[in-house]
Amino acid sequence: MSILQKINAQLDSMAPADRQIGQFIIDNPDQMLRLSSAALAVETGRSQSSVVKFSQKLGYAGYMELKLAVSEAKAQEWTAPAGMIHGTIEIGDSYLVILQKLIGSKQLSMQQTVAVNNEKDIGIALEILRKARRIHMAGVGASSLVARDFAYKLMKLGRNVLHDSDSHVQMANASTLGPDDVLFALSYSGDSIETLRIAELASQRGATVIAVTGLKDNPLSRVANIRLYTFADEERVRSSSITARDAQLTLTDLLFILLIQGQSDAHEYIHNSEVAVSVLKAEHP
């Protein structure tokens, strides 16, 4: 939690002088960075000592430390954008605000997604993907596109991957899975009926099931042997699965990169696939 948010949260339980100082900092963090404690006191109509005490009450050694904390918070704000930190994208929003909210929530989803999966689980999933005789990707709707993207990438590494956007075909394929095979199932809600049934079938047939779902408890991850999670910032970009898709892509990209790391001939494979595709490029660019 950034210092600005922290101040904001505590604002109500503060004494008048502190509240006034805190409010000013929240409203004008940039200006505050250029003010000395005395100057800030003048701006807020309070005393210089109150400013210092304010800083100390927040747990900092003094005003200077507070300034550093604010500067840091400001710098991270472009990452998780300015002002209305928890705003949904609204009808009246300006172009710039929409931009910031969109980028901000995309970034948040990405960061949280890598944060909620610990290295150990990722490592286990990698090991399973490495050893798999055959990998089957399951996912419908938006998740189908992520499944396909991941499938393409694994194919580039020479892995034996199967994916079809038609869930009936997926189901038929799942019926051929065996103990050495892996089902990689994607569903943000974790309760898409087709994906769930496919996972159940794969599980019955002894295949290892890796489920990539949202954080809350869901049927799909209950079926799975390995559970990986995605975090989507639905708060800000409501009514579209943009961030859920970004989170899934972040996770599959990470797995892909890590697979490359562990496969010594990976770059060779990728190079070959690029050369092959380049035949289909225009000759004079």
Add this chain to the structure above:
Amino acid sequence: MSILQKINAQLDSMAPADRQIGQFIIDNPDQMLRLSSAALAVETGRSQSSVVKFSQKLGYAGYMELKLAVSEAKAQEWTAPAGMIHGTIEIGDSYLVILQKLIGSKQLSMQQTVAVNNEKDIGIALEILRKARRIHMAGVGASSLVARDFAYKLMKLGRNVLHDSDSHVQMANASTLGPDDVLFALSYSGDSIETLRIAELASQRGATVIAVTGLKDNPLSRVANIRLYTFADEERVRSSSITARDAQLTLTDLLFILLIQGQSDAHEYIHNSEVAVSVLKAEHP
């Protein structure tokens, strides 16, 4: 460019005292933030005044300003990760380093992509998409997935969109386009032969062509009426089109959000599509 990089770049052309101070700051930025000018002088074996002068030579009013700049740079480092700022993901990299490099380059691509397209061009593209009788999406390989993702989204808004992953089908469809129609063509390189031919055909038939390509000059954007650009940080995540795809998605997501903003019944459409899909969800989650 961050202040740490700037110092690093100028290091060679600095006088001994300044070089020593600069080196210390580059090596221990965290520590530096907690040191006073005098304390830093002791650490580096130089005088306090040299520290202040060092700050001023870099263009800051004084030591305090330099500290703020360093703090900011440090804070942004998690965004564009630590240390080897221009490193590709290497074989020996640790899990954390890979994570940082991956997230960092994803974020960079997103930020740069919104930065390279000015509001005016985006606005024109939106207007064209709004007025289009029919929108045809073209794109092969990884771009095909982005095209499909964007197509799904526009369908949710009730727009008349066409996409098929098979380039022959795309070409056949393009042959039916007319002056009121729009071809939305995606290709990072801008020289995928199929996409290019489809765009040429669409253009001949009088359709408006919107091209989404990388920044460098390319055949596809030359054919187009409207040129939008994507920025991919291929530097760090080499040998895969991860960031190029992220950039394309960022751009199409932005267009989608902006279309929603300008269409009063958009949320209704989306709501209806969600209700419709929810029939396919498991009943007891």
Add this chain to the structure above:
DNA sequence: CAGGCATAGAATAATATATTCCTAAATCAA
């Protein structure tokens, strides 16, 4: 209503920063 307690400003002490000044070394010109 007295005593304790919290608030907050004034005054002051302590620190930190910026400037000035000075010296020694380096560079340059004749």
Add this chain to the structure above:
DNA sequence: TTGATTTAGGAATATATTATTCTATGCCTG
């Protein structure tokens, strides 16, 4: 080579900033 001139860089100092202590005031509680 030598004297003039510049430059680097530290010591000293002036200034500014920050932190602490002290005190007045109001407020609550017993």
